[in-house]
Amino acid sequence: MKRNLIFIVCCLLTTWVWAQEYQRTGTGIKASIPGKKIDVEVQWFNANSLRVLKMPHGQTIEKKSLSVIAEPENINLKVSTQGNGNIVMKSRSLTVKLDTQTGILTYETSNGASLLKELENVKAFTPVNDAGRVTYSVYQSFETDKGEGLYGLGQLQNGQMMQRGMEKYLVQGNIEDVTPIFQSTKGYGVFWDNYAGTMYVDNEQETSFRSDVGDCIDYYFMYGGSADGVIAQIRSLTGSVPMMPLWSYGFMQSKERYKSQDEVVGVVKKYRELGIPLDCIIQDWQYWGSNYLWNAMEFLNYEYRDPKRMIDEVHDLNAHMMISIWSSFGPKTKPFKALKEEGLLMDMATWPESGVEGWPPNFDYPSGVKVYDPYHPKARDIYWKYLNKGIFQLGMDGWWMDSTEPDHFNQRDSDFDRQTYLGSFRSVRNAFPLVTVGGVSDHQRALTRDKRVIILSRSGFLGQQRYGSNVWTGDVGSSWDMFRRQITAGLNFSLTGMPHWNTDLGGFFAGSYNNRLGNGTATKNPMFHELYVRWSQFGVFCPMMRSHGADAPREIFLYGKAGEPVYDALVDAVKLRYSLIPYIYSTSWEVSHRNSTFMRALFMDFLNDPKTWDIGSEYMFGSAFLVAPVLHAQYTPEQAQKLLKENEGWGCKAQESAPSLLSVDFTQPKEMEVYLPAGSQWYDFWTNEVVEGGRNLKVATVFNRIPLYVRAGSIVPLGTDVQYVGEKKWDNLRVCVYPGADGNFTLYEDEGDNYNYENGAYTEIPMAWNDAKRMLTIDARRGCYEGMLDKRKFTVRMPDGSEKTVAYKGEKINVKF
Structure with a gap:
């Protein structure tokens, strides 16, 4: 009994000692990791996003982000310690664990699904001389699942869809724009908030960032559950997108x-x-x-x-x-x-x-x-x-x-x-x-x-x-x-x-x-x-x-x-x-108002179809269109050109010789292969032929068109012939409905080139297609702005050519087919 009592006291004492190594803050925790001689601070911005700061023990660093404009918040965060002294933070969306012996952070969903885990850093801080100032090269590695897709890093010219199995020095250039951020098919993202040249590595051992200069390790973990959710978290931290003219x-x-x-x-x-x-x-x-x-x-x-x-x-x-x-x-x-x-x-x-x-x-x-x-x-x-x-x-x-x-x-x-x-x-x-x-x-x-x-x-x-x-x-x-x-x-x-x-x-x-x-x-x-x-x-x-x-x-x-x-x-x-x-x-309004994206990698909308994860030759444009550009020459030879560096293109000499191309017949049809994602029917935009997804198709191409498909359930408003966007009001739009699934679309309008929309000067006209009832509901107009149309016509058209023209005065109407 006495021995058991002593053992219990020792365990409690150990837990108490480790518990003293961290403190609650208004937005998270601060902790010391004695064995690694580092201090860790975790700041929560919302239930899905947090910031991790790591620095050599005893150093105080005030670092204001240039990218992140949000402020950390006091959320409903539950903090506890485990028997081994590890600290557990729980929000309604995430469980984050800090190992107080190694400094390793582990990220899980609220229901315990594994997302990401840090690896133990051997050289987190390497002293460097930065223009006479003693600071560090900073490094953080992560353990990622080999089967998950990773994307991002900015605009690279490596031709890869997934940013896996590579080493890349991230530095701004003429044809490459970089940001040390990646997101995963698991629905999380990591932003390494450092502005120096940074080496990104992804191999069998690690996924990591190493920056040339940094006073501290500083990164943000964001969970969205999907690519769109991650993007929403990114923008909640770094700023939303204003409307372009x-x-x-x-x-x-x-x-x-x-x-x-x-x-x-x-x-x-x-x-x-x-x-x-x-x-x-x-x-x-x-x-x-x-x-x-x-x-x-x-x-x-x-x-x-x-x-x-x-x-x-x-x-x-x-x-x-x-x-x-x-x-x-x-x-x-x-x-x-x-x-x-x-x-x-x-x-x-x-x-x-x-x-x-x-x-x-x-x-x-x-x-x-x-x-x-x-x-x-x-x-x-x-x-x-x-x-x-x-x-x-x-x-x-x-x-x-x-x-x-x-x-x-x-x-x-x-x-x-x-x-x-x-x-x-x-x-x-x-x-x-x-x-x-x-x-x-x-x-x-x-x-x-x-x-x-x-x-x-x-x-x-x-x-x-x-x-x-x-x-x-x-x-x-x-x-x-x-x-x-x-x-x-x-x-x-x-x-x-x-x-x-x-x-x-x-x-x-x-x-x-x-x-x-x-x-x-x-x-x-x-x-x-x-x-x-x-x-x-x-x-x-x-x-x-x-x-x-x-x-x-x-x-x-x-x-x-x-x-x-x-x-x-x-x-x-x-x-x-x-x-x-x-x-x-x-x-564009969906992008600004609801954190959507124009050019959508196929996995964003078809995550359950693994074939889409590494397709970099097709994409969704908005919610409706699958775009398959013709990316190989079909009528002429491809002329090779090396990947030019910053200044190499200037003064390029004309070719001294060329293939014998006296004439080319661009009127002949050709063909190419297109993959249509599973989980949807697809309409050929040009012919309205409908096909099932989940397969590769050999499709005919002509010179003045590229393969273009519309997802079943889409509602697509089309304008009339104009010489410039403001030439005609949208008073007689054609609304193309593609049956096969329920669908929604919101037609957005405003004054076009001012910021009055930020004060509510805009209109939305929600449209919904009920596939079982074969009925399009054009809902009541929301909002108003100076010069808006009080009444208009919509010509609702189906793929089979049937159409109905209705007068719309801002009140809900149903169009039955």
Whole structure:
């Protein structure tokens, strides 16, 4: 009895000692792990998301996230200790256990299902010298199940759908945008909140992050139960997505570069003359003049002698205009001088390196261009001051923020040692796009609520979705291989929680298609024709549809005329985009209001079909469409091109020889294989033929269409022919219903280009299809805004061709078939 009593007392004493090693806080716990000489803090933000901080024992670190804007909360958290001293935290969704001997955290669902477990860190903190400051390289490894799918990390060009079995150094670049975040088919996500270069490793032993610099281990664990649930948690932490302008979902035309205001206006006039829809023209660089005036934020090039008139003429043609701005300034510009006076410029080799235009750079005449320090609030103020005065006040509609990595050549240690407002450039380099894009967005929103922010950015980092940012894949080469890589790049980028993404249609560097066979220009080369058409058809089903590139102009009217297959295919793609605008804009509302995603990896909607987990050649666009781009040349040989690095595409030589392609018949049908996920019936969008999912199909393809399927139960509103998105009101939409399952859709409308919707100025018209009753219910309109339609017609159409037109006055009606 005495021996048992002593044993019990010892056990209680041991438990009491370990219990003293942690303390409750208002938002979680703090604990010391004596054996590992580390301290751990867990902060809960809600029942599904928490932050983990680990640091060497006894160190106090105050670290404010650049990505996360939410604050931890005092939730209904139950904390207890087990007999071995381990600490157990339970929310209504999660059970999180901290091993007080090893510091290992384990994550489970509330019902005990295993999600993720840390591995014991041998080298969690490795001392490093960061520009004279003693700090650490930080590392955390996890044990993941070999059968689970992992996705995310940003926009990579590795062509992989799953981010497994790989090592990747995550650092911002021209064609790769990185965020150290992944999510799993188990329904959880991990965000490693560090802005230094970071090595991601996934192998048989571990899934891990190791950052070059960090004062502490800092990561967020988020549980959503599904990919959409994880994305909702990401946005609850890092910011929701504002509505983009309605016009920004129309077609945008650009090239490297328009050289005068007459050319800019002339392109818009030509589109209007030919009846090709267009909503935006984009001005690329050098409207400022010489490289010594780089990014002056003024029209100093004489060919732009009256920029206000140019913008007004574009507006008079019912189009909008975006313009290129950079993260660096030439030495003769006003912003350069103002920033230099405040010590807010960083001395590193950047684009352009020479003050003399042309390639390769002439280093006898260095440009003197320097990158600014966007981490400093005063620098962001100066940036906006000159942008507002020189361009925004002229009526410019949107910003094309180029080189938001920024361009950084030579990669010397001394460059990374340079101090920013928030520390060494080494420690914050990956967050450069986040803070520079945020600076423009915040300033414009503070100035006016009448014009929505729309920013096209070459790089992105988590949190950027809250700034009206649409990231594109940079200067990718024009090749089929690169085209294929864009699908997985866009899907994984979307899975990080940032939904607005796009590419240069046709690829940027098209120089290799300028061969003698093509009469000296890619616009005459059938090999480029096929690539450009297929890339443009993919662009229909991206959040932004924007044609741009170098080495060959991209205007549709230069690719033939009406009745010719290349011209017709390009025009058909643009017109299809415009017919989908009511669907796309309503999907945009789902993205903003309900945390949805435009481009959806197939596993997001068909998790129970494991075949979808690693498909990177197809995807869902919104809730209805399965998109299967044609990713291989069917009419011409594929021209190989190596994966270009940052500067390699400039000055590419035309091909000295090419295959003998005197003529190509684009009218002949071809075929390709498509997989339709199990668990649904699918309608061919073009023929309305219905097929069962869960199988591969050999499908016929033609030059002006790609395989496109609609999920049974979908409700798809289609608009009428227009030349720009606001040309006609949505007073007679066609509503296509696809039977086979119950379905819902909400038609969303607002004023289009202001923030009044944030104060409730919008309408929703819910629609529901009851498959058993074969009845579509168009419910009562919710909300109102100035200029809304009080009454309209809906033409409800079934796949068999039957249709009914009904008058709608905002009250509930049923349409029976």
